Amino acid sequence: MSAHAQRGKFITFEGLDGSGKSTQLEKLAKVLRAGGCSVVTTREPGGTTTGEKIRHVLLDSGTAGLSSQAELALMFASRAQHIKEVIQPALHEGKIVLCDRFTDSTEAYQGGGRKLGSDPVLQLHDILCGGLRPDLTILMDSDVAASVERARRRNKTRHSSRGKSDENRFEQESRAFFSRVRHAFLAIAEREPQRVVVVNARGTRAQTHAKIVELVRKKLKLAK
Ligand SMILES: Nc1ncnc2c1ncn2[C@@H]1O[C@H](COP(=O)(O)OP(=O)(O)OP(=O)(O)O)[C@@H](O)[C@H]1O
Numbered sequence: 467m468s469a470h471a472q473r474g475k476f477i478t479f480e481g482l483d484g485s486g487k488s489t490q491l492e493k494l495a496k497v498l499r500a501g502g503c504s505v506v507t508t509r510e511p512g513g514t515t516t517g518e519k520i521r522h523v524l525l526d527s528g529t530a531g532l533s534s535q536a537e538l539a540l541m542f543a544s545r546a547q548h549i550k551e552v553i554q555p556a557l558h559e560g561k562i563v564l565c566d567r568f569t570d571s572t573e574a575y576q577g578g579g580r581k582l583g584s585d586p587v588l589q590l591h592d593i594l595c596g597g598l599r600p601d602l603t604i605l606m607d608s609d610v611a612a613s614v615e616r617a618r619r620r621n622k623t624r625h626s627s628r629g630k631s632d633e634n635r636f637e638q639e640s641r642a643f644f645s646r647v648r649h650a651f652l653a654i655a656e657r658e659p660q661r662v663v664v665v666n667a668r669g670t671r672a673q674t675h676a677k678i679v680e681l682v683r684k685k686l687k688l689a690k
C-alpha cells in the first residue's frame with residue numbers, strides 16, 4: 467500500500483466528544499464542494515457496513531465488560547476495512563477525504579484514556595493500516611468539562627425518542643479519563659507538528675469554521 471504517489475488529500479478531525487468535529491467537518495465539506503473539489507466525508511469507527519456494525523458494539527452503552535484490548539482490536543478492525551473499502555479508493559481517485567476520527571483517537575482513548583500506551587496503537591497502525599498518514603489533522607481542543615457536557619446534551623435529545631440503542635458508552639467515562647485523552651491528543655500534536663494543527667474549539671461554530679478554512683487552504687494550497 468505504499469503507492470500514494472498520485473492521490474487526493476486525507477484530512478482527519480480529532481478531539482474529545484462534543485468538541486465539534488462532526489459540525490466542523492460538514493461545514494468544511496460544504497465549502498470545499500462549493501469550490502469545486504470532490505469530497506468524501508466519512509467517520510470512525512464505522513464508514514463501511516462492517517465498520518458500522520463494529521461501531522455499534524463499541525459505542526452502545528449496552529456493551530458490557532469489553533476489555534481494553536478487545537476495544538483496541540475492534541477499533542483497528544473497523545479502520546482496516548474502512549481504509550480498504552473507502553479511504554484508499556477515494557484517494558486514488560484524487561478526492562479529498564474528510565474523516566471524523568482516525569488513529570489519533572485510538573492513541574488518545576485506548577492508549578491514553580485506557581492506559582494501553584501509544585506503542586501498541588502505533589504498532590497496530592503500521593501492521594494493519596499500511597502506513598497511511600493523514601495529510602492534515604485538525605485537533606479540536608477544548609476543556610474537558612465543556613466538551614463532554616455538549617456531547618451529553620446532544621445525545622439526550624438525539625436518543626430520547628429512540629429505543630435502547632445509543633452511542634453513550636464513552637461519554638459515561640470519568641473526568642480523569644477524558645483528561646488523559648485530551649493530554650494524549652496534545653502530545654500527538656507536539657510530536658507531529660507538521661501534520662497536526664491544534665484549533666481552539668471554544669469559540670462559536672462560525673469562528674472555528676473560519677479558522678479551519680484558513681488553515682486548510684494554507685496547508686493544502688487550495689485556490690480560494
Ligand atoms: N462552537 C460551538 N458552540 C456551541 N455548540 C456547538 C459548537 N460546535 C458544535 N456544537 C454543538 O455541540 C454538540 C457537539 O458537537 P459535535 O457533534 O459536532 O461534536 P463531536 O466532536 O462530533 O462529538 P462526538 O465526538 O461525540 O461525535 C452538538 O450538539 C453541536 O451542535
Ligand SMILES: [Mg+2]
Pocket residue numbers: 487488489566
Ligand atoms: Mg461527532
